[in-house]
Every structure is written in structure tokens, then in C-alpha cells.
Amino acid sequence: MANKLIVTAAPHITSADSTQKIMQRVCLALVPTLIASVIIFGVNSLILTAITVAACVFFEWAYCKLMGRENPVGDFSAVVTGMLLAFNLPSTLPWWMPIVGAFIAIVIIKQLFGGLGYNFANPAIVGRIAMAVGFAGRMSTYGFPQGADAATSATPLAHVADLGAGDYVTLLLGNHGGVLGETCAITLIAGGIYLIVTKVISPVIPVTYLATVAVLSVCFGLDPIVQLLSGGLMLGAFFMATDYVTSPTTQKGKLVFGIGLGLITMMIRHFGTMNEGVSFAILLMNLLVPYIEVLTRQDKLGIAKVKKGGESK
Amino acid sequence: MSKFLKRSAQGAGVPHEKRTSNLETVKMPLPSKIVLSMGQHIGAPASPAVAKGDQVYVGSVVGKAGGFVSSDIHSGVSGVVDSIITITAPNGAPQTAVVIIPDGEQKVDPSIAPPVVTDLKSFQDAVRASGLVGLGGAGFPTAVKLAPKNLDEIDTLVINGAECEPYITSDNRCFLEDTQFIMDGIQAVMKYLEIPKCIIGIEGNKPEAIAKMKSVATQGVEVKELPCRYPQGAEKVLIENCTGREVPFPGLPSDVGVIVMNVTSVAFVGKYLKTGMPLVTKRLTVDGDIIKEPKNVEVIIGTPVQELMDFCGGFTDEPGKVLYGGPMMGNCLASLDQPILKNNNAVLAFSKKMAQTPKVTNCIHCGRCTNACPLGLSAKEIVQAYNAGNVELLQELNADLCMSCGTCSFVCPAKRPLAPSIALAKIMMKNGGKK
Numbered sequence: 001m002a003n004k005l006i007v008t009a010a011p012h013i014t015s016a017d018s019t020q021k022i023m024q025r026v027c028l029a030l031v032p033t034l035i036a037s038v039i040i041f042g043v044n045s046l047i048l049t050a051i052t053v054a055a056c057v058f059f060e061w062a063y064c065k066l067m068g069r070e071n072p073v074g075d076f077s078a079v080v081t082g083m084l085l086a087f088n089l090p091s092t093l094p095w096w097m098p099i100v101g102a103f104i105a106i107v108i109i110k111q112l113f114g115g116l117g118y119n120f121a122n123p124a125i126v127g128r129i130a131m132a133v134g135f136a137g138r139m140s141t142y143g144f145p146q147g148a149d150a151a152t153s154a155t156p157l158a159h160v161a162d163l164g165a166g167d168y169v170t171l172l173l174g175n176h177g178g179v180l181g182e183t184c185a186i187t188l189i190a191g192g193i194y195l196i197v198t199k200v201i202s203p204v205i206p207v208t209y210l211a212t213v214a215v216l217s218v219c220f221g222l223d224p225i226v227q228l229l230s231g232g233l234m235l236g237a238f239f240m241a242t243d244y245v246t247s248p249t250t251q252k253g254k255l256v257f258g259i260g261l262g263l264i265t266m267m268i269r270h271f272g273t274m275n276e277g278v279s280f281a282i283l284l285m286n287l288l289v290p291y292i293e294v295l296t297r298q299d300k301l302g303i304a305k306v307k308k309g310g311e312s313k
Numbered sequence: 314m315s316k317f318l319k320r321s322a323q324g325a326g327v328p329h330e331k332r333t334s335n336l337e338t339v340k341m342p343l344p345s346k347i348v349l350s351m352g353q354h355i356g357a358p359a360s361p362a363v364a365k366g367d368q369v370y371v372g373s374v375v376g377k378a379g380g381f382v383s384s385d386i387h388s389g390v391s392g393v394v395d396s397i398i399t400i401t402a403p404n405g406a407p408q409t410a411v412v413i414i415p416d417g418e419q420k421v422d423p424s425i426a427p428p429v430v431t432d433l434k435s436f437q438d439a440v441r442a443s444g445l446v447g448l449g450g451a452g453f454p455t456a457v458k459l460a461p462k463n464l465d466e467i468d469t470l471v472i473n474g475a476e477c478e479p480y481i482t483s484d485n486r487c488f489l490e491d492t493q494f495i496m497d498g499i500q501a502v503m504k505y506l507e508i509p510k511c512i513i514g515i516e517g518n519k520p521e522a523i524a525k526m527k528s529v530a531t532q533g534v535e536v537k538e539l540p541c542r543y544p545q546g547a548e549k550v551l552i553e554n555c556t557g558r559e560v561p562f563p564g565l566p567s568d569v570g571v572i573v574m575n576v577t578s579v580a581f582v583g584k585y586l587k588t589g590m591p592l593v594t595k596r597l598t599v600d601g602d603i604i605k606e607p608k609n610v611e612v613i614i615g616t617p618v619q620e621l622m623d624f625c626g627g628f629t630d631e632p633g634k635v636l637y638g639g640p641m642m643g644n645c646l647a648s649l650d651q652p653i654l655k656n657n658n659a660v661l662a663f664s665k666k667m668a669q670t671p672k673v674t675n676c677i678h679c680g681r682c683t684n685a686c687p688l689g690l691s692a693k694e695i696v697q698a699y700n701a702g703n704v705e706l707l708q709e710l711n712a713d714l715c716m717s718c719g720t721c722s723f724v725c726p727a728k729r730p731l732a733p734s735i736a737l738a739k740i741m742m743k744n745g746g747k748k
Contacts, residue, residue, distance in 0.1 A: 006634045006668045007645040009733035011719030013479065015325065017726045019674055075674065117675040117727075202684075249680025249691070252318050298320040298689035300711050301549055302562035 019116075023076035025200050029191035030083045030239065036174055036184035041091035041143045045180040051095055053082030055102035063111045077116050081105055084124035087181020087235055088279070089131070091143035097135055101127040121286040122243045125279050132279070142177045171229035178231075185229045192238030201242040204254035205261075209237045212262020220270050233265070236278035246286040253289075253296035260285045320689035322550075324542035325720045327479050327641060329518050333598050334482040338490060338609045341624050343415050346395065347615030348652035349375050349386055351409045352402055354446040355453045356382030361411050367394045370422035372591055375411050378441075384454045385444045386655075389593030389613035390415035400651065403637055403644035410652070413615070427589040433464075436505035443585045444592045444655070449473055449546065449575030450638055452656035455582075458574070459506065461567035470502055471555050471566075472513040474522065474576040475539055475546030478639025481659040483596045486609045487577050488515070488522035495576060496529055497583030502574065509533055512555040513576070517541050543641060544718040548573050550687045562714050577658070592655055597621070601662035603630045612653055618660055619649040633668025636661045641719045671728040682721035682731055688714055692721035692731040699738035704746045712738045 037045040060078040064071055072078075085101055105127030110119045132139045170176055174184025182188075195201045210228055217224035227233070232240075241247060241261055248257050261281045268277025352358040359376030363369060369388045376386030392415040402408040428439035441456035461467060472495075476484040488495065499511050511534045515523050518541050526536045537555055539545040549560045551573060558569040566573050574582075581592060595614055600607040605626030612621055618635065622628065636643035637657050653660070682692035691710060698706040707713075712735055721731040 005632060005646060005648065006665075007647055008634070008670060009730065009736070010640075010642050010644070010717070011722050011732060012634060012636060012640040012643065012645075012663070012668070013327070013723065014671055014728055015724050015726070017724075018671075018728065019677055019726045022677075022679070022726055072675075077677075115675060117677045244677045244679040249678060249683045249693070251321055251684070255318070293694075297691060297710075298683065298686075300562075300689040300714055301320070301322070301553065301687070302559050302564065303711055303714065 019075050019077070022200050023080050025195065025198055026080045026239070027076060027083060029194045029200075030080075030087070030181070032187035032190055033087065033181050033184055033235075034083070036187045037087075037091070037180045040145050040174055040183060041180055044091045044143070048089055048091060048093060048095070048098060048180065049083060049086040052086035052089070052098040052102055053079055055099045056082030056085065056106050059103055059106040060111065063107050064115075067111075069115070072116060075116060078106060081110070081123045081127075083181075084122075084235075084239060085127045088124065088128040088179050088232065090139065090141055090178075091180040092141050093135075093138055097131065097138065100134070101131045104130045117245055119245055121283055122240055122246045125240055125282050125286070129279050129283060143180060144177045145175050168225055168229070171226065182232045182235045185234045188234040188238060192234070195238065195242070201238070202251070202254060204251055205242050205247060205258045206237040208255050208258025209233075209241060209261045209265075212259050213266055216262060216266040216270075220266065222270070227266075227269070231269070231276050232278035236282055237261075240278075241282050241285070246289055248289055248292045248296060250293070250296050250298050252298070253292045256292050256296060257285055257289070260288065321684035322687045322689060323685050324544060324550075324687055325685050325723045326541075327477075327543040327723060329541070330479040330600070331482050331485070331518060333480075333600050333607045333609055334485050334519070336482075336486075336607070336609050338486050338596050338611050341610050341612045341616065341621065343390060343417060343419070344613065344616040344620045345414075346617065347388070347390055347413050347415070347613060348398075348400065348617060348650075349388065349411045349413065349615040350400060350402065350652060350654060351376045351386060351411070352406075353386060353452060353614075353655040354384045355451060356380065356384070356457075358408065359383060359386050361397050361409060363394045363411060365394055365396055368392075369394060369413060370420050372422040372425040372593060375413070378454075382454055382457050384446050384456075385442065385591070386411075387444050387591040387593050388413055389615060391418050391420040392416040401647060403646070403651075403654070421590075425589050425591075427587060428585070430501070430505070430586060433505045436501065439586070440582060442591070443581070445578060445581055445585070446592075446655050447575055448577040448581065448595070448656055448658065450642065450656055450658060452654075455574070455578055458572060459502065461565075461572065463567055464506060466570050467506065467508055467567060467572055468510060468570045469556055469572075470499065470506075470508045470511040471552060471571055471573045472499065472511065472576050472579055473546055473548070473551055473573055474513055474515040474519075474526075475544075475551060476519065477516055477543045477546040478641050478643075478659075480600045480661055481598045481639050483598045483609055483658045484576050485519045485522050486596060487580050488519070488525055491580040491584070492525055492529055494580040494583035494587075495526075496531065496534075497586065498579035498581070499534060499583075500531070501582060501586055502572075502579065503533065506572070508572070511535065512537050514539050514545070514551050514555050516545050543720060543723075544687055547687060547716060547718055549716070562711070595653065595655065595657060597653065597657055598659040599625045599661075600659065601635075602667050603628045603632060603662050603664045605629050614655055615652045617649070618646060618651055618653065621653065621660060622649065622662065628662060630664045632662050633665035634663045636663075641723065642717065673729055674727040676727055676729060679726060681724040681726065685720045685724045687718065687720060688716070690715055690721075690735075692735060695738055696729070696731055696734045699734055699741060702741070702746060704742055707738055707742050713742055715739065
């Protein structure tokens with residue numbers, strides 16, 4: 001037979017999941033929040049998101065082109081970064097600013113460290129933090145719901161004392177001031193549940209993160225529901241902290257990571273001068289991931305026993 | 314919860330593809346020749362006991378065991394030894410093989426008679442003479458397995474009927490067609506080795522087999538339904554799921570009082586005690602996307618794969634890959650001239666399209682490999698350590714515990730060849746750092 005058979009090492013089949021499909025699912029999970037944002041803040045949300053995503057994809061493509069690397073745009077990871085970065089911006093931001101943020105996120109944090117899988121911190125988080133420091137004024141000029149009275153719809157975390165129980169619904173629906181993709185808690189939770197159900201993310205990080213925040217809120221005498229539903233917590237817990245590259249892989253590690261995030265977030269919110277602690281909590285915990293990974297390895301089948309037996313001999 | 318934090322060991326949700334599970338076993342007619350490899354088991358290869366021109370009969374010894382951990386090899390046909398040649402074994406190494414041309418008469422060797430078994434020693438001798446090796450795939454000589462050093466500590470016989478590999482249904486057919494032989498075999502092993510308890514582990518995707526075995530199970534025999542997560546049939550995983558015991562590493566199942574036998578092996582023991590006919594045929598699943606008529610076939614060991622393919626209607630398309638065994642751990646055949654071996658349980662043929670290896674992309678540290686590994690290893694860390702040539706780290710990560718089940722490669726969304734890389738890492742550990 002002239003036809004030669006292919007010989008490779010096992011296994012000969014792989015799962016249907018791919019990096020591209022995972023990233024597409026994350027994008028899909030973010031869409032309801034984007035729609036909610038357009039309803040709450042107007043069409044500017046959509047334009048800003050489109051610009052940020054386009055800029056992220058462009059920088060990813062251009063950098064790789066320049067460096068002679070394979071074009072990675074097809075994996076959709078730059079689209080995810082773009083969407084997450086845009087969700088952290090106020091809808092009132094000038095159109096050119098997100099391009100700067102996209103450059104920092106994609107080129108400086110992601111590609112300079114080796115591209116997808118090699119970045120030490122979440123690119124969107126660093127992009128946001130860099131913009132928050134660089135464009136402090138514009139980045140804290142939050143957008144307000146269309147037609148709302150600015151005075152009564154200020155960003156909730158800055159005015160926690162003024163909030164009553166009746167505002168829970170407002171917080172859940174996101175009909176209040178804030179950055180464009182953080183306010184609507186209900187769509188973020190829905191997106192998060194979709195990712196958990198489709199096994200894109202494990203529930204351990206979001207659950208431990210949110211639980212830690214709730215417990216600490218009670219300890220500090222704050223309203224846990226307000227703390228959970230406001231600021232960047234929902235977006236952070238479901239979409240940013242669960243970024244594969246910058247979170248631990250083992251269940252034990254995820255538990256430690258989630259608790260750490262909750263602790264830092266509440267420390268910043270309660271004792272710090274900033275209203276918002278989620279971005280910094282995620283960045284700081286990102287940096288600890290390599291250590292968490294090494295310290296939280298799984299028990300291997302049959303290995304622990306040998307050690308014990310060896311000692312007793 | 315404690316198990317959850319200890320080790321996820323989720324395994325993989327591999328596709329079942331068990332479309333041959335209802336197809337009754339058919340007997341393949343005599344092939345034009347049989348090629349008996351002298352290495353069809355773990356351990357020392359056998360050495361040819363015949364020369365060119367010798368007359369052999371069904372059940373005649375053709376290869377003599379090459380040591381304690383080895384096995385005799387018998388002819389499945391009556392005929393004349395044509396030649397003694399060198400073939401390529403599935404692992405790529407050269408191997409001696411005896412080629413026999415059948416005369417069509419299928420005369421049985423006069424020495425074949427049911428063995429006289431009265432005690433442990435005569436039972437072990439009978440199993441040794443039968444040429445039985447682990448039929449689940451490993452091919453470990455069964456006589457050696459049934460002679461553990463700590464026999465008095467063995468309290469459980471675990472029968473492996475998980476059949477977790479996709480496509481393969483030969484064990485399922487064994488449960489349904491050889492039910493009595495299985496029970497006879499189990500009872501013989503329990504009696505002569507004085508093992509009080511037997512657990513038959515069957516994956517939940519074989520409800521008929523589970524029901525059948527439950528209906529015939531005798532005192533001390535328990536049927537356990539296993540979750541449909543690959544690799545349930547891996548020895549250590551099976552023992553943990555059936556008995557809750559962890560086999561220490563390095564160590565053997567006997568260290569935790571367990572002997573594991575594949576269902577086809579134990580059925581053969583039952584059959585051999587009745588007939589005395591050594592291991593000369595094997596039930597195989599023939600399937601794959603280009604097999605015209607997928608079948609469960611009883612085939613004479615040594616039959617060239619090409620003839621088996623022809624018996625199943627041939628290919629509907631140009632073959633890309635042909636495998637001995639399942640798609641998760643099976644070996645690729647380099648040529649269709651290669652013969653069927655004792656420990657084969659399937660031959661699968663796939664089209665060029667199915668055989669394509671997907672494009673490998675960057676590791677995104679999703680941790681699926683770590684959480685899927687049935688043994689709790691971290692494939693991505695092991696591969697990183699291997700690429701860095703860090704043997705110390707490989708030791709810390711216990712890379713040598715890996716059993717190459719392929720779960721990590723299967724679940725990887727970046728399609729990274731993790732399992733083969735770990736196999737290389739194990740070699741590097743043995744060589745003290747050289748790749």
C-alpha cells in the first residue's frame with residue numbers, strides 16, 4: 001500500500017473545547033452587561049467598548065506583525081481584554097483615552113511578557129489602573145443614568161451612608177452612577193453563572209471572594225448587600241479574578257486566592273482613602289499567584305502514604 | 314469537601330462512541346497466515362520453540378517464556394512454520410516473530426486437556442501454562458500477578474470491567490456472552506488464593522452488563538457501578554473507587570491487599586480450567602469512522618490487521634491512523650501487516666481528517682490538566698520543568714507517577730501534547746537530566 005499511516009503518540013482524540021471557544025464564551029457572557037450599559041448610560045457605552053476592543057485587537061495584531069510572530073487575533077483573547085477594559089471606563093471618557101489603555105494592556109502587560117499565557121497580571125486590570133492614575137480626573141468622572149438627577153444617583157460606594165434598603169433594586173439593576181460595565185449586577189451575575197455552567201470558570205474564586213467580602217462587611221458593620229452589589233466587585237469576581245493566566249489552578253489555590261481578594265478589597269474599601277478596591281486587590285493577588293501555586297499543589301495519589309511509611313520505618 | 318481540596322481528579326468526559334456494544338461477537342474465518350510476535354507481554358520476550366518447516370497444531374507452544382516475568386506463546390492454527398522473521402513491535406522496537414501458514418484442518422494439539430487443579434500451586438502452574446497475560450492492555454503475565462509475595466494480606470479481588478476507552482466494547486460483550494466463564498474464573502481465583510471478597514467495577518454506560526453480573530453474583534462478589542469519567546479503568550483509580558484504598562507509589566496493588574484482573578482475563582481463566590485451550594484467540598472491537606462494518610470479532614492471535622480489516626468490509630476512505638486499542642492510550646500501527654497481539658482489545662481505523670493533529674497554541678494556565686489528572690499531578694508544571702531541564706523539580710512534582718492515560722492532553726484547550734511530553738520527562742528523570 002503506497003498510502004502511509006500516520007504514527008503519533010497517544011492520546012489520539014482531544015476535547016471539543018479550545019482556547020478560542022473559551023474566549024468566545026467569555027465575550028458572550030459579557031454581552032448582556034454591555035446591553036444593560038447601553039440602556040443605562042446611552043450609546044456612548046457601545047462606542048467606547050467598540051473603540052477599546054478594536055484598539056486591543058489592533059495592537060495585538062500590529063505587535064505580532066512587527067515581531068514576526070504568528071497572528072494570534074483569532075483566539076479572541078484581545079477581544080476579552082478589550083471588553084473588560086472598556087467595562088472599567090466611565091461612559092463619559094474621551095474616545096482617544098481607551099486607546100492608550102489598550103496599548104498598556106496589550107503591548108506592555110501582555111505582549112512584552114510573551115503574549116497570551118505569559119502575562120503576570122491581568123492586562124485589563126493594569127490598563128485600568130494605569131488610566132486611573134494617568135487620567136485621574138476623567139476616569140473618576142462617572143457617567144450617570146440617562147435622564148437621572150446626578151445628585152441622587154452618585155456612585156454608591158462614595159455615599160454608602162445615604163443608601164437605604166430600598167436601593168438594593170437600583171444596585172441590582174445598575175441604574176446608578178459608575179463605570180459603564182460595573183453597575184448592572186444582575187447581568188454580571190447571569191454572565192458569571194453562564195461561565196460556571198459551561199465550565200469556563202470554576203465557582204471557587206467568585207464564591208470565596210464574594211463570601212469573604214460579605215463576612216468582612218458584617219464584621220466592619222457595613223451592609224453586606226450594598227458591599228456585594230456595588231463597585232467593581234461583581235465584574236471583578238466573575239470575570240477579572242477568574243482570568244486563567246493570573247489565577248491559581250488548584251482548588252486549594254483558588255480558595256486562598258478568593259479569600260485574599262476579599263480581604264484586600266475590604267481593607268481598601270474600609271480603611272483606605274479610595275472608594276474602590278477591587279482592581280488593586282486583583283493586581284496584588286495576581287502577583288502572589290506563582291507562590292500560591294507552589295504552596296497549594298494537590299495531594300498525589302499514593303505519594304503521601306509512602307512518605308508517612310518511610311518516616312515510620 | 315476534603316477530597317475536593319486534596320485532589321480534584323475529575324478525569325475527562327471522553328465521548329463514549331460505544332456503537333458496537335450491541336453487536337454480538339462474530340468469529341473470523343482462518344487467515345492466510347498468522348504472525349506470532351515473541352513480545353506480547355510485559356517482561357522478557359519469549360524465544361521461538363519451533364523451527365522453519367515444523368508442524369504445529371492448535372494450542373501448540375510456539376514461543377517459550379524467556380524468564381519468570383514472561384509468557385509462553387501458542388499457535389491458534391494447525392499448519393506449518395513458514396519462517397522466523399523480525400517485525401516492528403507497537404513501541405517501535407524490533408521483535409522476533411514466528412510465521413505460520415494454516416493448513417485449514419485446525420487439528421488440536423494432542424497435549425491439550427483440561428488442567429488438573431487441586432491447590433494454589435497447581436492453579437498458578439495452570440495459569441502460567443495457559444499463556445495468559447493481562448488482557449486489559451498492559452499484558453502483564455497473569456501467573457506472576459497471581460503469585461504475590463504477601464498472599465495472606467490480599468483480601469480483595471477487583472475485576473476491571475470499566476472499559477473507559479471510547480469505542481471499545483469487547484469487555485461489554487465479554488460480560489454478556491461469557492458470563493459463566495467470568496464467574497468460574499472469579500470463583501477459582503478466590504478459592505485458590507483464599508480471597509474472601511471480589512468487586513466487579515463496571516462503568517455506568519454498560520447497564521446491561523451491570524444487570525447481568527448482578528443477577529449472577531455469588532456470595533462475596535459485589536458489582537460496583539463506576540462513574541462515566543475516563544480513566545475509571547486505570548488500576549490505581551479503579552482500586553481507589555472500589556475499595557477506597559490508595560496504592561502507594563512506588564508500589565503494587567498487593568501492597569494494599571488487592572489484586573486487579575481484567576474481566577476478559579478472568580473469563581479466560583474460567584474457560585481454560587474447563588477446556589485447557591491456551592490463549593490463542595481474542596475478542597476485539599473493530600471500529601472507527603472509516604470501518605465499513607464495525608464489529609466485535611473473535612480473531613486468532615497473530616492474524617495480520619489487513620485481513621481483519623478486510624473481514625470488516627474494508628475501509629470506506631483512505632486510512633489516516635490505525636490503532637491497537639482505544640484512542641486515549643492506543644498505539645499507532647506503522648503498517649497493516651502488523652499482527653494482532655494477545656493484549657489487543659480493539660483495532661480502530663480513522664480517516665485522514667480524524668487523524669489530523671490540532672494546532673498547538675500557548676498554555677493559558679486554565680488548570681484543566683491539573684484538575685483532570687486522576688493522580689493529582691500538574692501536567693503544565695511538569696512540562697515546564699521538563700522544558701527547563703529541571704530534574705529536581707520533576708522529582709518534587711512526582712512526574713514518574715504519571716501512567717500516560719492521556720487525560721491531560723485530552724482536556725487541554727490549547728491542544729498541547731502534555732502526555733507525550735511527560736513521557737519524555739520520565740525518561741529524562743531516569744537518565745539524570747539528559748533529554
